[in-house]
Amino acid sequence: MPLNRIPFMNIHLDNITTEEAMDYIDEWIASRRVGQIITPNCDQIVQVEKNPALAPIWNSAELLFADGHPLLWFAKWYKTPLKEKINGSSFVPELCARAAQKGYSVFLLGAGPGVADQAAENLKATYPGIRIAGTFSPSYGFEKKPEEVAAINEMLRESRADILILGVGVPKQEIFGYENQEKYNIPVTINAGATIDFLAGNKKRAPKWMVDSGLEWLYRTLKEPKRVGGRVLRDLAIFPLAWKYRPKK
Numbered sequence: 001m002p003l004n005r006i007p008f009m010n011i012h013l014d015n016i017t018t019e020e021a022m023d024y025i026d027e028w029i030a031s032r033r034v035g036q037i038i039t040p041n042c043d044q045i046v047q048v049e050k051n052p053a054l055a056p057i058w059n060s061a062e063l064l065f066a067d068g069h070p071l072l073w074f075a076k077w078y079k080t081p082l083k084e085k086i087n088g089s090s091f092v093p094e095l096c097a098r099a100a101q102k103g104y105s106v107f108l109l110g111a112g113p114g115v116a117d118q119a120a121e122n123l124k125a126t127y128p129g130i131r132i133a134g135t136f137s138p139s140y141g142f143e144k145k146p147e148e149v150a151a152i153n154e155m156l157r158e159s160r161a162d163i164l165i166l167g168v169g170v171p172k173q174e175i176f177g178y179e180n181q182e183k184y185n186i187p188v189t190i191n192a193g194a195t196i197d198f199l200a201g202n203k204k205r206a207p208k209w210m211v212d213s214g215l216e217w218l219y220r221t222l223k224e225p226k227r228v229g230g231r232v233l234r235d236l237a238i239f240p241l242a243w244k245y246r247p248k249k
Helices: 018-031 042-050 052-059 069-077 088-102 115-126 146-159 172-184 195-200 208-212 216-223 225-244
Strands: 005-008 011-014 035-038 105-110 131-136 163-167 188-191
Touching (some): 011 042, 011 052, 018 188, 042 052, 042 069, 042 225, 069 225, 088 105, 088 115, 115 131, 131 146, 163 195
Parallel strands (some): 035 188, 105 131, 105 163
């Protein structure tokens, strides 16, 4: 069962620490049940508001982490303060460290051709002993190609991985996991966005001080203005949503 789950705007969040999440994942893998980790941020909440059909996917996740300082600010305003911001791109390396320690096997699915392979090599160098169950970079629009989806499910199932790092973009990755997790039968799917690119060194993350102070969005906007800038503007809708979903007396 999810840990300390609370309602938050149009979804839910698990009000937990990174260490609590790690311990929960150990039990989760041992049980061999399947589920997703989703890391909601402002953009995802805005997307769920625009497309309510996404809400059941988010709320069915095994773990929901608050990814973003604005969510912490709003939670404090709602008088339900969150213990910690858990950023997906920061959590994945910690999860890989735990995987190396515990002997969990990891599959990387996503990013462009060759990127997941490079990410896997970097993980092996950073976390000696980590078991890489496989890597794959799907074709553009793969989710609309039933034969490729079936082949991916077969590949993942045969890998017998414990953890799937899935990075094919929001909400595609969450929908894929929701629709296919019982087919590929990997216990933990963590939806990781651009994390595979970061692990490969294909893209640079913001400096730690920007991540810690809630300015990673600014760094990514300056680096990729065409791709990220429009999303940042769209995400301003989070402020009226915060008002809409404020606790009523």
